[in-house]
Amino acid sequence: MFSKVLVSDDLGSINKGVLTVLETLAVEEFQQVQYCDDAYIKIKRGIHDNEPFQLLITDLSFKADHREQKFNSGEELIKQLRIENPELKIIVYSVEDRLQKVRSLMRNQKVNAYVCKGRRGLIELANAIHEVYNNGTFLSPQIEQALHPKAELEIEDYDIELIHHMANGLSQDEISHVFKNKNISPSSLSSIEKRLNKLRIQFKANNAIHLVAIVKDLGLI
Amino acid sequence: MFSKVLVSDDLGSINKGVLTVLETLAVEEFQQVQYCDDAYIKIKRGIHDNEPFQLLITDLSFKADHREQKFNSGEELIKQLRIENPELKIIVYSVEDRLQKVRSLMRNQKVNAYVCKGRRGLIELANAIHEVYNNGTFLSPQIEQALHPKAELEIEDYDIELIHHMANGLSQDEISHVFKNKNISPSSLSSIEKRLNKLRIQFKANNAIHLVAIVKDLGLI
DNA sequence: ATTTTTCTTACGGTAATCCGTAAGAGAAAG
DNA sequence: CTTTCTCTTACGGATTACCGTAAGAAAAAT
Numbered sequence: 339m340f341s342k343v344l345v346s347d348d349l350g351s352i353n354k355g356v357l358t359v360l361e362t363l364a365v366e367e368f369q370q371v372q373y374c375d376d377a378y379i380k381i382k383r384g385i386h387d388n389e390p391f392q393l394l395i396t397d398l399s400f401k402a403d404h405r406e407q408k409f410n411s412g413e414e415l416i417k418q419l420r421i422e423n424p425e426l427k428i429i430v431y432s433v434e435d436r437l438q439k440v441r442s443l444m445r446n447q448k449v450n451a452y453v454c455k456g457r458r459g460l461i462e463l464a465n466a467i468h469e470v471y472n473n474g475t476f477l478s479p480q481i482e483q484a485l486h487p488k489a490e491l492e493i494e495d496y497d498i499e500l501i502h503h504m505a506n507g508l509s510q511d512e513i514s515h516v517f518k519n520k521n522i523s524p525s526s527l528s529s530i531e532k533r534l535n536k537l538r539i540q541f542k543a544n545n546a547i548h549l550v551a552i553v554k555d556l557g558l559i
Numbered sequence: 560m561f562s563k564v565l566v567s568d569d570l571g572s573i574n575k576g577v578l579t580v581l582e583t584l585a586v587e588e589f590q591q592v593q594y595c596d597d598a599y600i601k602i603k604r605g606i607h608d609n610e611p612f613q614l615l616i617t618d619l620s621f622k623a624d625h626r627e628q629k630f631n632s633g634e635e636l637i638k639q640l641r642i643e644n645p646e647l648k649i650i651v652y653s654v655e656d657r658l659q660k661v662r663s664l665m666r667n668q669k670v671n672a673y674v675c676k677g678r679r680g681l682i683e684l685a686n687a688i689h690e691v692y693n694n695g696t697f698l699s700p701q702i703e704q705a706l707h708p709k710a711e712l713e714i715e716d717y718d719i720e721l722i723h724h725m726a727n728g729l730s731q732d733e734i735s736h737v738f739k740n741k742n743i744s745p746s747s748l749s750s751i752e753k754r755l756n757k758l759r760i761q762f763k764a765n766n767a768i769h770l771v772a773i774v775k776d777l778g779l780i
Numbered sequence: 781a782t783t784t785t786t787c788t789t790a791c792g793g794t795a796a797t798c799c800g801t802a803a804g805a806g807a808a809a810g
Numbered sequence: 811c812t813t814t815c816t817c818t819t820a821c822g823g824a825t826t827a828c829c830g831t832a833a834g835a836a837a838a839a840t
Contacts, residue, residue, distance in 0.1 A: 507769030509826065526789050531828070545796090546827075547768050548728030554775050730796065747819050752798070759798095766826085767797075 340471060342389065343368040346377040346396040346412070347431070356395060356431065359464050374400055374409035381419065381426065391426065393470065394419070395463070398432040416447050424448075427470050431455060431463060440481050451476035496522070497537060500530065502559050505550045510534070561692060563610065564589040567598040567617040567633070568652070577616060577652065580685050595621055595630035602640065602647065612647065614691065615640070616684070619653040637668050645669075648691050652676060652684060661702050672697035717743070718758055721751065723780050726771045731755070 343365050345356050360368045371377045377396065384390045398412040409415040419426055429451040430443060443449045451466035453459060466476035503513045510530050517525035534546060543549035553559050564586050566577050581589045592598045598617065605611045619633040630636040633651065640647055650672040651664060664670045672687035674680060687697035724734045731751050738746035755767060764770035774780050
């Protein structure tokens, strides 16, 4: 497990919870700060003293107050640290769940994990620390599926069922009724047409027959 | 084995051979007639005497002579017997090998077996008697394949290629052009539609997609 | 709260398939 | 040789699939 961890969050109360998690995980030494600039200074000092921090757990938004700051957000801090200390592992612990921000942090800044503050936030944070310690990455479930929607070449369960019905001889109109009865959305004939059109493009099929044949050959149905 | 059998054939010589077969098969009691009317009378009398015939082996064509007959052919006799005595088993033993007649007799009159007089006629007759005794049916080989040409689950090369093109995304119209270019007959769009319709019925498919899926599952393409 | 984007649905037109009928060509039966 | 049957082909309609457009609903971003 990590032996030296820094926690950066402007809300002291939430910070306490994080420290409790670190205690539970048997982290030897951990410190906390409430300003991004303080985090930057502590990290630099650790390197200078030859006792560097191995992990930073940080929030993204920090309320501005009377103290003038060099870094006004966790994002700016991360950006700088990634340039100067790429070996430092970073976990973002934030209420922010906007997909673009998460996507940007994961791809551009190579953040090691992104945990959403929430009901299960601390549990997920513990998992994230474990994953990152083992050189893995972690994403809270609610953003994980949103982040990799189409990057994956995989095919959704909905599509599987749709093609399955086609292969079983149902017309698109009949499938529409089946989906309506089973409360599966989307269920309109138009939506089914559109979905099949996407699948045809995805699998380079000329028509529905070709699509079913290809998908059967791939063993997806 | 049958215990009471009636043989009806206007040619005494062939009749003898049939009787020899019955002897070989250890049939207890068998009688022979040379007129359809006589056959009808004997069958009725057997029922009346509570000792009914279990099997009738009959020819189809009977030469007309001085005696005026109620039944002028084996076919008429069979038709009447099927109405009045559906439990009586009937084997047709005839030189007739026209497919339509055989098909009609097997399907409409529910004849239990059809054996063609020929070089192996008596051997086949013995097999037929065995099969019918075990509640089966029998057809001489030369008409069997002609009678069930497409009822069989087999499928022609033409159909394979046709469905293959379908699975590869070609439209029926495109397949028509392909067949025209390759001098494969039939090649018209109408014929392709008809063939696909037969295949759909044969494989109990709702539409072309269903057909391709079924045939792929069967491993035929 | 408002705007933007995405998803779902509806509609219309064109193409393809499905289905019955019918005429002509070729094969088989009388 | 004539008739009958089968096969092939053509045609018209009904149904379904295909494709673009657009309006409304839902979700995301500001």
